[in-house]
Amino acid sequence: MSSRTDLAVEQIGDTLPEGIHSVTRGQAFTITEITIDSDAHGSVIGRGKGRYLTLACERLSQMPTDAQEQIAELTAELRTLLPEGNLLVVGLGNADITPDALGPAVAGKLLATRHLRHELTDAEAEFAALRQLRPVSVIANGVLAQTGIETAELIRSLLDTIQPAAIIAVDALACSDAARLGTTIQISDAGIAPGSGVQNRRTALTEASLGVPVFAIGVPTVIDLHSLLHTDANLDSTLPNMMVTPRDIDRLVQQAAHLIAAALNLALQPTLTPEDLAFLC
Numbered sequence: 001m002s003s004r005t006d007l008a009v010e011q012i013g014d015t016l017p018e019g020i021h022s023v024t025r026g027q028a029f030t031i032t033e034i035t036i037d038s039d040a041h042g043s044v045i046g047r048g049k050g051r052y053l054t055l056a057c058e059r060l061s062q063m064p065t066d067a068q069e070q071i072a073e074l075t076a077e078l079r080t081l082l083p084e085g086n087l088l089v090v091g092l093g094n095a096d097i098t099p100d101a102l103g104p105a106v107a108g109k110l111l112a113t114r115h116l117r118h119e120l121t122d123a124e125a126e127f128a129a130l131r132q133l134r135p136v137s138v139i140a141n142g143v144l145a146q147t148g149i150e151t152a153e154l155i156r157s158l159l160d161t162i163q164p165a166a167i168i169a170v171d172a173l174a175c176s177d178a179a180r181l182g183t184t185i186q187i188s189d190a191g192i193a194p195g196s197g198v199q200n201r202r203t204a205l206t207e208a209s210l211g212v213p214v215f216a217i218g219v220p221t222v223i224d225l226h227s228l229l230h231t232d233a234n235l236d237s238t239l240p241n242m243m244v245t246p247r248d249i250d251r252l253v254q255q256a257a258h259l260i261a262a263a264l265n266l267a268l269q270p271t272l273t274p275e276d277l278a279f280l281c
Contacts, residue, residue, distance in 0.1 A: 004224050006173035007186055008034050008052035011045040020045070028069035029055035029185075031077065036190075048206070050190030053077055060182050060219060060259065061252035071262045071274075074185065078267035081189055081215055084134075085165030086114065087268060088158065090205070091140035092151060092171035092194050099221040099245040100143075101253050102172040102260075106217075107140035109261035111269060111281050114162070129271070136268050137162050151194060152203035155210060166213040169194075169205050170260065172253075174243075175220035176227040182252045185219055185260065192216035217264075219256045221245055 005011065009032050016022055019041025022034050034052040036042040042049055055074060057064065064070060091107030093100040114135040141147060141154050155167065169192050175181055191206030191214035205214045222243045246252055265277045272280070 004174050004227060005176040005220075006218065007054065007175050007180060007184065007220060008036075008045070008047050008188070009054040009184075009186075010176050010180070011047065017041065017044045026055065026073065028066050028073045029057050031055050031073075048190045050188055051081070052190070053187040055185040055187070056180070056183055058183065060185070060256045061246070061248045063255065067259075068274075071259060071266070074259065074263035075266040077187060078263055079270070081187065082168070082267060083165050083213065086135040086163060087137070087166055087168060088155070088162055088164040089136065089138045089168045089170065089264070090151065090155065091138070092169055092192075093140075094143045094146065095140070098249050098253055099243075100172050102219055102221060102257055103170045104140040104142075105253055105257035106170045106261045106264070107138050109257060109265075109281060110136065110138045111265050111277060112136055112138045113269070132271070133269055137164070150203050152205055152209060155205065159211065164212055166215060167205065167210065168215045168217065168264070171216065171218045172221040173218040174222050174224065176223065178223055178228060181220055181223050182246050182248075182256075185217065185256070188216045189213065190216070192218070217260060219252075219260075221249060221252065 012020060012022065012034060019037040020034065022032060025031050032054045036047055036049050039049045057070065089107065089110055091103035093103035095101045095104035113133040114137045116130050116133060141149065141151060144150055171192060171194060173186060191204060193204040203209065207213050222245050224241055224243055225239060226241045228244065265281065266274065
């Protein structure tokens with residue numbers, strides 16, 4: 001039996017391999033930042049060069065008493081990663097399958113602003129602040145089985161028109177430890193291979209494949225049964241493998257999407273307040 005995971009923190013083990021570093025910080029979240037010095041060092045755990053931040057809390061499906069603190073801390077982490085300039089946000093996944101719907105759910109809550117500078121004229125003084133917002137484009141194109149188009153192909157077709165400084169990909173992830181199911185957010189500047197955690201790998205979205213930096217944000221919403229067998233001796237090891245998701249998956253996706261979208265909106269538009277964004281979104 002082999003464990004499948006999209007989380008770098010689950011792959012490093014107790015002893016850090018050479019060229020891989022880990023620090024912990026955080027208040028509203030327990031934040032573990034893993035830095036991999038090179039692709040060669042990362043190959044030991046099947047990861048590329050980059051930073052991998054894991055933000056852990058008690059339960060993303062519940063409204064915490066420190067929700068605003070969580071949003072503020074996630075916003076601050078995102079601001080340290082994201083470059084200035086025009087950005088393209090891609091909501092990966094299938095909106096019709098709840099455990100895979102995080103990406104489209106986040107995309108639906110984001111403030112798209114790229115068109116405002118063209119549509120709002122200088123004469124409309126009351127809209128001057130909106131014209132100064134960072135240009136942000138948002139797409140949620142579905143999955144290959146729905147469209148017949150790889151996400152990487154679609155993004156490449158948009159690059160010349162949008163010319164983003166970077167791409168942000170939001171997706172549901174798989175984990176190998178049940179304790180991280182619905183309790184963890186992973187952010188990475190190393191891109192993402194959609195579907196890799198459930199062995200449905202698609203063309204990777206990385207700077208090497210697309211020519212612009214790719215940042216990935218995700219929450220583990222599924223775990224495979226054989227991974228559970230490693231931690232629960234009461235499970236029957238002869239059972240066929242299958243993907244398992246939390247019973248409250250609807251609420252998990254809804255709450256996690258709200259948290260990530262709120263933090264992304266604030267990180268992308270620092271001149272706006274949470275109240276501004278609540279009105280505009």
